Amino acid sequence: MGGVLSLQQPSHLCSCRPPVLRPLTMGGCFSKPKPVELKIEVVLPEKERGKEEPSASGKGSPRAYQGNGTARHFHTEERLPAPYPSPQDCVEAAVCHVKDLENGQMREVELGWGKVLLVKDNGEFHALGHKCPHYGAPLVKGVLSRGQVRCPWHGACFNISTGDLEDFPGLDSLHKFQVKIEKEKVYVRASKQALQLQRRTKVMAKCISPSAGHSGSTNVLIVGAGAAGLVCAETLRQEGFSDRIVLCTLDRHLPYDRPKLSKSLDAQPEQLALRPKEFFRAYGIEVLMEAQVVTVDVRNKKVVFKDGFKLEYSKLLLAPGSSPKTLSCKGKEVESVLTIRTPEDANRVVRLARGRNAVIVGAGFLGMEVAAYLTEKAHSVSVVELEETPFRRFLGTRVGRALMKMFENNRVKFYMQTEVSELRAQEGKLKEVVLKSSKVLRADVCVVGIGAVPATGFLRQSGIGLDSRGFIPVNKMMQTNVPGVFAAGDAVTFPLAWRNNRKVNIPHWQMAHVQGRVAAQNMLAQEAEISTVPYLWTAMFGKSLRYAGYGEGFEDVIIQGDLEELKFVAFYTKGDEVIAVASMNYDPIVSKVAEVLASGRAIRKREDWRHVLAHRERILSSHAVDLGRCTRARGSEAKPWGQVPISSFPGPPREESEPSQCLPSIASLPSREASAASRRCSTPKASAAIDSWHWRQDRLCLFSLCWDWSPGGPCNMLDIILKLKLTHLQISLTPSVIGQTF
Numbered sequence: 020m021g022g023v024l025s026l027q028q029p030s031h032l033c034s035c036r037p038p039v040l041r042p043l044t045m046g047g048c049f050s051k052p053k054p055v056e057l058k059i060e061v062v063l064p065e066k067e068r069g070k071e072e073p074s075a076s077g078k079g080s081p082r083a084y085q086g087n088g089t090a091r092h093f094h095t096e097e098r099l100p101a102p103y104p105s106p107q108d109c110v111e112a113a114v115c116h117v118k119d120l121e122n123g124q125m126r127e128v129e130l131g132w133g134k135v136l137l138v139k140d141n142g143e144f145h146a147l148g149h150k151c152p153h154y155g156a157p158l159v160k161g162v163l164s165r166g167q168v169r170c171p172w173h174g175a176c177f178n179i180s181t182g183d184l185e186d187f188p189g190l191d192s193l194h195k196f197q198v199k200i201e202k203e204k205v206y207v208r209a210s211k212q213a214l215q216l217q218r219r220t221k222v223m224a225k226c227i228s229p230s231a232g233h234s235g236s237t238n239v240l241i242v243g244a245g246a247a248g249l250v251c252a253e254t255l256r257q258e259g260f261s262d263r264i265v266l267c268t269l270d271r272h273l274p275y276d277r278p279k280l281s282k283s284l285d286a287q288p289e290q291l292a293l294r295p296k297e298f299f300r301a302y303g304i305e306v307l308m309e310a311q312v313v314t315v316d317v318r319n320k321k322v323v324f325k326d327g328f329k330l331e332y333s334k335l336l337l338a339p340g341s342s343p344k345t346l347s348c349k350g351k352e353v354e355s356v357l358t359i360r361t362p363e364d365a366n367r368v369v370r371l372a373r374g375r376n377a378v379i380v381g382a383g384f385l386g387m388e389v390a391a392y393l394t395e396k397a398h399s400v401s402v403v404e405l406e407e408t409p410f411r412r413f414l415g416t417r418v419g420r421a422l423m424k425m426f427e428n429n430r431v432k433f434y435m436q437t438e439v440s441e442l443r444a445q446e447g448k449l450k451e452v453v454l455k456s457s458k459v460l461r462a463d464v465c466v467v468g469i470g471a472v473p474a475t476g477f478l479r480q481s482g483i484g485l486d487s488r489g490f491i492p493v494n495k496m497m498q499t500n501v502p503g504v505f506a507a508g509d510a511v512t513f514p515l516a517w518r519n520n521r522k523v524n525i526p527h528w529q530m531a532h533v534q535g536r537v538a539a540q541n542m543l544a545q546e547a548e549i550s551t552v553p554y555l556w557t558a559m560f561g562k563s564l565r566y567a568g569y570g571e572g573f574e575d576v577i578i579q580g581d582l583e584e585l586k587f588v589a590f591y592t593k594g595d596e597v598i599a600v601a602s603m604n605y606d607p608i609v610s611k612v613a614e615v616l617a618s619g620r621a622i623r624k625r626e627d628w629r630h631v632l633a634h635r636e637r638i639l640s641s642h643a644v645d646l647g648r649c650t651r652a653r654g655s656e657a658k659p660w661g662q663v664p665i666s667s668f669p670g671p672p673r674e675e676s677e678p679s680q681c682l683p684s685i686a687s688l689p690s691r692e693a694s695a696a697s698r699r700c701s702t703p704k705a706s707a708a709i710d711s712w713h714w715r716q717d718r719l720c721l722f723s724l725c726w727d728w729s730p731g732g733p734c735n736m737l738d739i740i741l742k743l744k745l746t747h748l749q750i751s752l753t754p755s756v757i758g759q760t761f
Contacts, residue, residue, distance in 0.1 A: 111208040117200060120144075125168065127159040130207055133214030135196060137205070138163065138179050145179045146196035146207045152218035153189035162610045169614050171607030174529065174554035174567065182219060186551055186617075187532030188246075190253065190293060191218040223256035226303025228263050236331040237265040237305075239542065240322065242312050243338030244268035245277060246528055247508035249293060250535030251336050251542075252304045258543055265330065267307040270361060273299065274306075278528050281388040281468075282558055284365040291362060312339075315481040317501045334542045337478070337491060337499070338508040338535065341471035341526060346380065350442030355449040356465045359385065368466055372397040375463035378452045380439055382409035384557050386468035387426070391559040394429050401432045401460050403439060403452070413570070414601055418589055421582040422559075429560055434458060471526070473510035486512060490524055495548040497538040505541065507534035516550050517616055518569055518598070525569065527555045552613045565606070567613035568599030580605060590622075597622035 110131030120126060120139040127149050128137050136149040136158050147168070151158055156172035163169075167176045167185055176186035182193035194216070196209040213219070228238075239255060241248040244266045252264050268274075275291035299306055314323040321331045343358035345351060359365050368377075368389065377397040379386045382404035393400050406412070408419035409426075423433060434454060441453040442465065452460040473489045484492055484500040491506040493499055493513050499506050508531045514520035533551045540547035554567045562585055573591035580587030588608050591599040600612040615622060 108212065109208055109210050110214070111206060113204040113206050114146075115205050117144075117203050117205055119205075123163060125159050125161075125163055127157065128207070130196075130209060131214065132211050133209075133217075135207055135209065135214070136168070136193075137207070138168065140166065140179060144198045144200070144205050146198050146209070147177065147179060147182050148193035148213070148217045148219075150217045151175055151177075151189065152184075152191040152193065155217075158193075160607055162607055162614045164614050165618065169607075169610045171610050172563070172565070173556055174552070174610050174613050183221065187250070187536075188529045188554075189532075190250070191220055193217075194219045221253075221257045223253070223302050224259045224261040225256075225301070226263060227261045235329060236263075238262035238333045239264045239336070240330060240332035240334075241266045241336045241338065242322070243336075243340055243508060244270065244274045244306060245338060245340050245508055246274075246531035247338040247535035247538070248336065249274040250532045251338070251507065251539040253302075254536045254539035255542065256302050256304070258539070258545075260543065261303075263305070264303070265305045265307060267310040267312065267324075269309065269311055271309050272362065273308075275362065280359055280362065280365045281385045282392065284359075284369045284389065284392050286362065286365070288362045313477050315478060315483065317482050317504060320503070333503070335504045336535075336538050336542075337475075337483070337504065337506040337510070338531070339474040339477075339510050341509040342474045343467065344470045344472060346439055346442070346467055346469075348439050348441055350444060353442045353444040353449050354447055355463060356442055356467065358467050359389065368464060369393075369396060371464040374398055376461045377401070378403065378460050378462040378465045379468060380404075380452075380465060381468035381470070382406065382433070382435075383413075383468055383470065384410075386466070387422070387559060388557060389466050389468065390426065390431050391429070394431060394560075399432070399461070400430070401434060401452075401462075402426070403434045403437060403454060403460075405436065405438055407436055409433075414566075415573070415576040415589065415591070417576065417578060417582060418587075418601065421585060421587075422564075424583075425560060425562070425585060434460070471509070475510050492522065495520075495537075495550075496541045496546065497534055497549065498541065505538040507531065507538050513549060515553075515569055516548075517552065517619065517621075523569060523571070525553050527553055529554045550617075552616045554609070554613055562603055564601060564603050565609040566599065566601040567609045568597075568616060570599030573598060595623045 112130055114128040114130060114135070114137060115126065120137065122139055122142060124139055126137045127134050134149045136147045138145040138147065140163065147158070149158055150156065151161075151170040151172065153170065153173055153175050156170050158168050158170060158177070161168050161171040163179075166180065167178050169176045169186075173188055174186065175184065175189045177183065177193050178185050180195075182195035184190075184192045194209070194213040196207050196213070199206045199208075239252075239260075239262070241251055241264070245268075248266050248268075252266055255264060266274075272288045272292070273296060274293045275288060276293055277291075279286055279291055298304075310328075311325040312322050313325050315335070315337075316322070319331075320333065320335070321329055322335075323329050343360055345358060346356070350356075355371055357364060357368055357371075359368065369392075372393050373396050375397060376399045377390075377393050379390045379393075379400065379402045382402050386402065386404075387409055390400050390402050402409075408416050409423050410419040414422075427433065434456070437454045437456040437458070439452055440455045442449060443451040443453060449462055449465055452462045452465055454460070473491070475485055475489050475491060478485060478491070482501060483504060483506075486492055489510075490512045491499060491510055493506050493511050495514055495516070497505045497507050497511070497513070509524075509526035511534065512522045512524045513534070515523045515525075530551070530553055533549060537547050537549045552567055553569050554565075556563055556565045558564075568591070570591040573593055575592045577590040577592065578587055586604040588600065588602040588605045590597050591601070597612070600609055602608050612622070
């Protein structure tokens with residue numbers, strides 16, 4: 020039996036969720052209407068079926084924006100049922116027994132043509148797409164907490180009840196599949212197409228007031244078509260806004276994946292595109308390319324473009340991004356001295372560097388990514404940096420030194436604690452880079468990556484507030500000092516909630532997504548506030564570095580693992596508090612820390628972790644499982660990766676079902692290393708402090724035992740941290756106590 024779906028505004032205006040699809044009538048458990056034009060599968064939770072909701076109605080004006088969150092305009096075809104597949108296009112099968120999963124566990128199961136992520140939470144089973152739509156990470160290795168699963172690679176979060184994307188990066192959500200229980204078996208039903216696609220675009224409204232050419236007014240104008248601008252536009256459509264939206268950008272391309280520019284210099288614009296042009300046409304999101312705004316008149320709500328075109332607006336989002344800094348030395352205008360901001364810039368660098376000598380000025384993320392990419396293209400690659408080590412201010416000296424060694428092993432030469440004094444040319448082309456240390460480097464191309472400044476010069480006379488550095492200060496709702504004007508992305512400073520509302524600028528791709536969504540929600544008067552944990556990543560020589568938090572001004576770094584092997588996790592602390600974490604080959608530790616911080620809990624380096632990590636998902640629980648390999652009883656039951664149920668405590672952690680990505684098992688080590696590891700992983704002894712704890716069955720704890728450690732070095736960082744927390748010792752213990760970790 021078919022059914023008609025309506026889009027309804029959530030009753031609570033502060034909701035961050037998109038419109039809820041609910042059927043007016045619905046048949047049996049697996050009955051579906053026939054497919055229609057839209058290519059999106061929508062699966063409804065059982066508890067939502069059978070409810071009747073009034074359809075939205077009303078007409079929108081192309082010139083009058085209704086910002087109270089209730090104006091929801093849809094065409095008739097937008098109220099058609101979602102495209103449930105016919106029975107022959109579906110696959111249904113029993114995937115496990117109801118007792119195979121405990122609460123808080125995830126499992127990747129085979130289903131017909133593909134795989135599904137099966138989750139058990141609060142006694143209910145949920146089936147979702149098994150890969151993150153962003154870059155395809157296996158979500159089974161992610162973090163399950165607070166009714167959502169967090170991606171182990173880049174921290175995106177998905178609601179396990181709906182599959183909706185709730186935290187970024189990325190644009191698309193997961194498919195949600197139907198689950199039923201029969202005779203103690205768990206059955207999952209899914210469309211074959213959804214199993215293959217592994218991504219779902221949320222239902223969006225369409226524009227009912229399209230412009231004829233370049234009309235002189237719009238309801239929402241977005242200056243800047245990066246992540247913040249695109250997410251703002253999409254969020255407005257997802258929330259049912261159907262009036263005119265205009266995106267304007269300096270680029271000659273539709274919005275693209277900018278972080279990939281320095282990681283894949285050869286990539287073409289069409290390979291980087293975040294959405295195809297058909298998407299913007301379908302949802303009435305106009306994009307003005309190569310359009311530079313030169314004046315903003317907030318009194319008359321009007322902007323003026325460089326070519327003289329004027330456009331009125333009702334709501335304005337400023338997301339202009341930043342402009343790369345340039346060198347100020349002699350010869351800076353020489354040909355082949357480049358910055359990277361567009362795909363054309365990146366492509367040109369590769370062309371000029373192929374088989375020649377490349378010099379990179381700046382050992383930050385952009386410079387190091389470019390250097391890593393060019394090692395297989397250029398004849399030689401040199402990096403010039405003012406600091407002692409790469410990433411020193413961001414990652415610390417020891418981590419920076421380890422990464423520097425990785426580059427040196429890939430024939431990159433470093434010239435540290437110096438600057439460029441001159442760029443010499445021959446016949447108009449770059450030939451040499453002269454350093455202040457008097458060193459002269461042969462160079463055919465020079466890439467400058469020494470930072471960026473906010474691209475806000477056009478706002479200086481607008482009345483919109485700017486700070487002394489040119490950034491746009493905003494509040495938690497991304498509002499500027501001018502009503503109806505919002506700002507987001509690299510050019511803003513905003514209050515970071517979990518750092519005591521400290522005003523910060525965080526030019527991360529993920530943060531731009533979040534800010535764009537919050538701005539859109541507040542254009543609709545939903546009173547949303549930004550409350551995410553910064554998360555970034557980089558990739559060099561096939562190795563990924565992940566980072567979460569805000570570590571500016573860190574005072575100490577606690578490192579576990581092997582820096583030389585680039586298998587480590589680093590905790591950045593200020594005072595007693597852990598403010599950031601970075602890792603390589605230690606997934607999903609960074610996502611676990613991000614989840615703890617997102618929950619509002621502080622991680623303190625001298626505090627009993629029972630009170631800090633009072634969640635079902637405990638930071639480093641997967642590493643506790645790794646440690647348990649050394650002490651497990653023969654025949655112990657295998658548990659899904661990274662999940663340690665409370666029934667496992669007290670007692671040694673149980674064995675995993677597959678090898679961890681974080682620490683090697685003893686069996687995989689050479690005999691000498693295995694022997695040493697066995698000595699470090701001696702049988703745990705319960706401490707008096709642990710014995711005196713009162714264990715609550717409704718609260719998972721990370722450990723029920725305090726693992727003793729020897730001067731030879733701990734097998735796991737939690738051994739050290741937990742011991743320190745219980746005895747309230749200082750972190751600055753002598754190196755002989757904790758081996759080479761400090």
